[in-house]
Amino acid sequence: MKAAYGKGGAGIDAVEIREIDDPSEPGPGEALVRLTAATLNYRDLIMVKGLIPGLAKEPEFVPLSCAAGVVTSVGEGVNRVAPGDRVSPLFAQGWIDGPPDPQRMLGGSMDGVARNAGIFDAESLVRLPDTLGDLEAATLPCAGLTAWSALFAVRPIKAGEWVLLQGTGGVSIAALQWAKAAGAKVAITSSSDAKLARAKALGADVGVNYRTESDWPGAVREAIGGGVDILVDVVGTGAIEESAALLNEGGIVAGIGMLDGTFSWGKDEEIGHMIARISVGNRGAHEAMLAFAAAHAIRPVVDMVYDLDRLVDAMHHLESGGFFGKIGINLL
Structure with a gap:
């Protein structure tokens, strides 16, 4: 073999x-x-x-x-x-x-x-x-389950609440599918309008291009009419302050990734919100x-x-x- x-x-x-x-x-x-x-x-x-x-x-x-x-x-x-x-x-x-x-x-x-x-x-x-x-x-064993834990393990997302997703990689797209099946609303960011269009086809409610929108957090807040309840953080420290500023009172950061080089873990006091360390x-x-996934026919x-x-x-x-x-x- x-x-x-x-x-x-x-x-x-x-x-x-x-x-x-x-x-x-x-x-x-x-x-x-x-x-x-x-x-x-x-x-x-x-x-x-x-x-x-x-x-x-x-x-x-x-x-x-x-x-x-x-x-x-x-x-x-x-x-x-x-x-x-x-x-x-x-x-x-x-x-x-x-x-x-x-x-x-x-x-x-x-x-x-x-x-x-x-x-x-x-x-x-x-x-x-x-x-x-x-x-x-x-x-599913890594990306899908990590997204699942981000949404349901620490502060379970509720129908009608907002989730903010960074990018359109495996964790973010799985989180999009889980969140929509649970009745939540999803805002997603990307540097690609084509990818944002694909995310919207999967059910994303709001898509913002962080490269063409100089104030992308403001664009997200305006589009959803307020803040979000869970930030699924796959980027790490590079975008944590901007992204966490969108959290509602009682909202959390599901800290997952380090695409920017370092995890956001331990930055709770700096951003004024809990950062949950998500580990699959x-x-x-x-x-x-x-x-x-079976019950909701998720593909x-x-x-x-x-x-x-x-x-x-x-x-x-x-x-x-x-x-x-x-x-x-x-x-x-």
């Missing part, structure tokens, strides 16, 4: 696709999964570029954390899944409840899913609803998200799909920012 290998800090172009032996039979408590589809996250660039040193397994690792596939065999004592089940591995293996274990995160401290098959902890697999295709389901989610949250957005052999090209595409929603990887 084929698998990708990267080295933390070596960069995108150092990622290699290799022919390796098929996995052995699963042991007790394990399941062998034939992986069919994966998707990229900004976190994958963090790992191969070494932007946060020490996170990636040494001396090399299989990248990517989000995938879907089919169970082909199970080890002794496994009753959670059975051969033939369509599943996704949890982003944080073993995170059933309580805090996550930073040593068991796919595509970083553990080998990830950029491969044709893998053996996983059976308790760290979730069964997929028939309403989701494999590529769609593969958008556990198995129960993942299953609740899947049930919600996650995959913008472009590359074969595994072209993973380097896919990562450069991710780096460019020239995509909407998610970039998929075909593992068949």
Whole structure:
């Protein structure tokens, strides 16, 4: 079978696709999964570029954390899944409840899913609803679940309330879909009018181009007639003060990303609002998200799909920012 290998800090172009032996039979408590589809996250660039040193397994690792596939065999004592089940591995293996274990995160401290098959902890697999295709389901373990936690884990969004989203990447577009299904209203920013048009087609109520609008926060406030209740912060410190100024009293920042280089975590006093540190989610949250997606017929957005052999090209595409929603990887 084929698998990708990267080295933390070596960069995108150092990622290699290799022919390796098929996995052995699963042991007790394990399941062998034939992986069919994966998707990229900004976190994958963090790992191969070494932007946060020490996170990636040494001396090399299989990248990517989000995938879907089919169970082909199970080890002794496994009753959670059975051969033939369509599943996704949890982003944080073993995170059933309580805090996550930073040593068991796919595509970083553990080998990830950029491969044709893998053996996983059976308790760290979730069964997929028939309403989701494999590529769609593969958008959810990291970006989709992070967006879910941003909206429902700390201060659950209510129907009629406003959410502010930054950009049109995987987390923001998933948050758009979750928020609209929950009856909330969404304001979204982007540097691209074309992307804003696509977001509005998905249900966004307000779209503002932060490059052409010199006072984009003012444009958002005027368009919605007030402030927002949850800011889904994927940018980090670079835009936190401007964005947080739009929050209503009691509103929160769901602190997720560092596209600007540093997280906004710890800036609570400076902005006068709570910044919740959002870290994906556990198995129960993942299953609740899947049930919600099925109940509301939500179809996650995959913008472009590359074969595994072209993973380097896919990562450069991710780096460019020239995509909407998610970039998929075909593992068949």
